[in-house]
Amino acid sequence: MNRLEAVRDWLRKENLDGFILPRADEHLGEYVPPHAERLAWLTGFTGSAGLAVVLTDQAAVFTDGRYTLQLAAETDPALWQRCHITETPPPEWIREHAPKDARIGYDPMLISEEGLARFTEAGLTMVPVANPIDALWTDRPPPPLAPAVPHPLKYAGKASEEKRAELAAELRKAGQDAVVLTDPHAIAWVLNIRGADLPFTPVALAFAILHADGSVDVFISPEKLPAETRAWLGEGVRIADRASLPEALARLGGKRVRVDPATAPVQFAMWLREAGATVVAAPDPVLLAKACKNPTEQEGARAAHRRDGAALCRFLHWFEKAAPTGAESELSAAEKLLSLRREAEGFHSESFPAISAAGEHGAIIHYRVTAASNRQIRPNEAFLIDSGAQYPDGTTDVTRSLWTGPDAPPPQLRAEFTRVLKGHIAIASLVFPQGVAGPHLDAFARRALWQAGQDYDHGTGHGVGSFLSVHEGPAALSRAAKPVPLAAGMILSDEPGYYRPGHYGIRLENLLLLQPAEISDAAKPFLRFETLTLAPFDRRLIDADLLTHEELLWLNSYHAEVLARIGPLLDEETRAWLAAACAPMAAA
DSSP, X not given: OOHHHHHHHHHHHHTOSEEEEESOOTTOOSSOOGGGOHHHHHHOOOOSSOEEEEESSOEEEEEOTTSHHHHHHHSOTTTOEEEETTTSOHHHHHHHHSOTTOEEEEOTTSSXXXXXXXXXXXXXXXXEOOOHXXXXXXXXXXXXXXXXXXXXXXXXXXXXXXXXXXXXHHHHHTTOSEEEEOOHXXXXXXXXXXXXXXXXXXXXXXXXXXXXXXXXXXXXXXXXXXXXXXXXXXXXXXXXOGGGHHHHHHTTTTSEEEEOTTXXXXXXXXXXXXXXXXXXXXXXXXXXXXXXXOHHHHHHHHHHHHHHHHHHHHHHHHHHHHGGGTOOBHHHHHHXXXXXXXXXXXXXXXXXXXXXEEGGGGGSTTOOOOTTTOOBOOSSSEEEEEEOEEETTEEOOEEEEEEOOSSOOOHHHHHHHHHHHHHHHHHHTOEEETTOBHHHHHHHHHHHHHHTTOOOSSOSEEEOOSSSOSSEEEEEESTTSOOOBOOTTOEEEEOOEEEXXXXXXXXXXXXXXXXXXXXXXXXXXXXXXXXXXXOOOOGGGOOGGGSOHHHHHHHHHHHHHHHHHHGGGSOHHHHHHHHHHTOOOOOO
């Protein structure tokens, strides 16, 4: 019996008509440990965003525009329909293919209240169940047990006691007794700890209850807390095993408890209501506090990007010489960049697996090179490298699209690259009033592409943590994002793109730090972006005649800053290359 049929056999035994399986663990984050890769186990799809629906006679897998090509490559069309999650929402698909009065099972630890509401508001009968995959997956890896370690104040910038006091004051002001924290990134930030339970993201998997008196109960495997970390946590932090969490929630009966309906598993609200607590649906208060980096975190981000930029510039210099030979591959290029980053002071790990994509692979938005997919980097083609690193003082994420040479790139590619660059500059140079949200800015990045009848199927930018997740909420430059007002101290990516399936992909990404804008006589506060990423754009792909005078000024000013800040960190040969790569451009 194959895995899909095993789930259908379980459906029949449970008297269910279907089961939904999100790509998630009980923390509902983007990255999950190996033992939570249930969607990959069932379907073969390994992207970071997806959901499967299994009915008694049909099944489908859903993902967004970043992964549609990967979904087609990794799943069996004889077993699974492959769907774009916004064009074919899962609730609509279920209503079309399931019986009229279908009973659909779901794991209440793997979906939020907001996520569940999309199904119930579509008129579906949803039934909470124990996850069948956990019983069927007989060789499932064990949960991670990496130690949690202190995150020193020289990087954090604010003591845990101070953070907890500020959050507790917010709870009291709102008349709330406690808040349930289910996001390990939030817990890491509040307690000034880091871990190694997830690949690429330095967190320790845990839950917590923060009380209105500033104390906090942390639910974590005790063996993950060495004596040094226990001492670092200090007074007011109580440690308990994860298994004791339901009992602790039961003790909150009669209390007003905040639970984030967007990020917390629905199981938590169910437990609290069963105990007689009043569940207050409101955003996790840590999200916004964590997103607005304090001065220490901001300076750390600048320092991390200087070191990371030096490694990236050394890679770009190497690539320009190596690419035309045809001797390098996608894997060898990614390994070269990683080896150069490892030489940087404080390098901890990659912040995500590098997207090293030659030619047609660049059109797969979140392509991941493997031994099976790896191919040589050929002369005279486009190459896309999207990568990042974790340092204790900052997290980086940068994308450059390059031409391998030795001949000149075709005019069509240069025009498309330049339109993407125009969108990138439009965001980076924006000045806008405080209170504007990310979705309001997304169209600025697309204007030049739209005028040519082109677009890209992903958001323009995401938040970035401080030695935490490379994808951080609550703000994003995306039409699909909630309209969270942008605020000083947030770090966001700026990454418009264009993808020609079967040929190449273009994406240009820098990280930007939001700062107050000093505008004389402004009636209200304005914001601007400070560019953190320091690496040149490939001049060979830029058609300067398509840039306005202001865009050329921005480009030349940016390149001058790259040379000034990164040049002193390089050897003489690489510095000379960088000087040429950053030389001023002018229209013909």
